Amino acid sequence: MRVTNYVHRLPVSTPTLYPATTTNVYIVESEGTAWIIDAGYENPEAAKTILTYITQLAVKKVAGILLTHHHPDHSPGAKALADFYQCPIACHPLEVQPIEEKIAPFKVDFTLQEGDSVQAGDINLTVLHTPGHTHGHLNFWLEEEKVLFSGDNIVAEGTTWIGPPDGDLTAYLASLERLQELQPSLIAPGHGDIIRNPSEKIEFFIQRRLERERQILELLSQNPFRLEQLVDTIYRDQVHPSVIWVAERTILGHLEKLQKEKKVRQKDDRYVLI
Structure with missing residues (x-):
């Protein structure tokens, strides 16, 4: 078209x-x-x-x-x-x-x-x-x-x-x-x-990623979490089971960013705030 x-x-x-x-x-x-x-x-x-x-x-x-x-x-x-x-x-x-x-x-x-x-x-x-x-x-x-x-x-x-x-x-x-x-x-x-509505859409994508980052940091401020625990807590009942692996990789991508920024570190099989 x-x-x-x-x-x-x-x-x-x-x-x-x-x-x-x-x-x-x-x-x-x-x-x-x-x-x-x-x-x-x-x-x-x-x-x-x-x-x-x-x-x-x-x-x-x-x-x-x-x-x-x-x-x-x-x-x-x-x-x-x-x-x-x-x-x-x-x-x-x-x-x-x-x-x-x-x-x-x-x-x-x-x-x-x-x-x-x-x-x-x-x-x-x-x-x-x-x-x-x-x-x-x-x-x-x-x-x-x-x-x-x-x-x-x-x-x-x-x-x-x-x-x-x-x-x-x-x-x-x-x-x-x-x-x-x-x-x-x-x-x-x-x-x-x-x-x-390009400007609005791009801003939505930016804020969605930043919101997810804030969620991760808030959870880790309470307790250490394993990757699968973070995925389950954040995405429970929100994503189709066929794409849960995407949710896992998304959270892992956030954790990698936060580790590079020295806000989070991995301790054994859990992630903790620095």
Whole structure:
């Protein structure tokens, strides 16, 4: 579906995390040239949906596929698209190895760093390195329409999980603060509908993480806790059983941040305040 003059959103079915059921694939097109942002899971029906839509747009050239990160609900679908359009696949250098594992025998054709840009007709997509969800997570900025393609940094429903081995909460909060400074008009998230209250949404994500941190510190001020005790206390009856492992990694990500800040330390199998 068309979102703006240059942007189209295609939610395609993927085995992603609840509450999401689809991953957004974006087509950014101008003057007959298009870039695809993210590619979803390796799903023939999803690929058919994307190919059909691009054909209807009368795109003359698909310049390439830009992957925000390596997770399996975002990257493997690049194989079918790259094969059909004979176009390159690009990502951040830190994502190359895990992406190539998922798109084999295809390879990443070129890498993107902070400040790079790609062009479609008379518009440019600027590359933002926004680590946190993964170390090489990328966002893309369409200055002409002030649209931010946020990958999994910001999603429309729920919140983004940040935890080991990929996640870094300190980096994630810094990335969110930076995205807030852009003052986007729209956020095109990796999952869910277009976000039309960007500033409010980004602030919500920041405050949710800080609120969780305060909860952990408050609990540890009362007693030492094991990781599983913290997860049970904070998330009891709040998350679907299928994603309790996400809650565990999220709490572990917070604990790692607090340990780096020398606010918390691990004593045997428990965490205690310093």
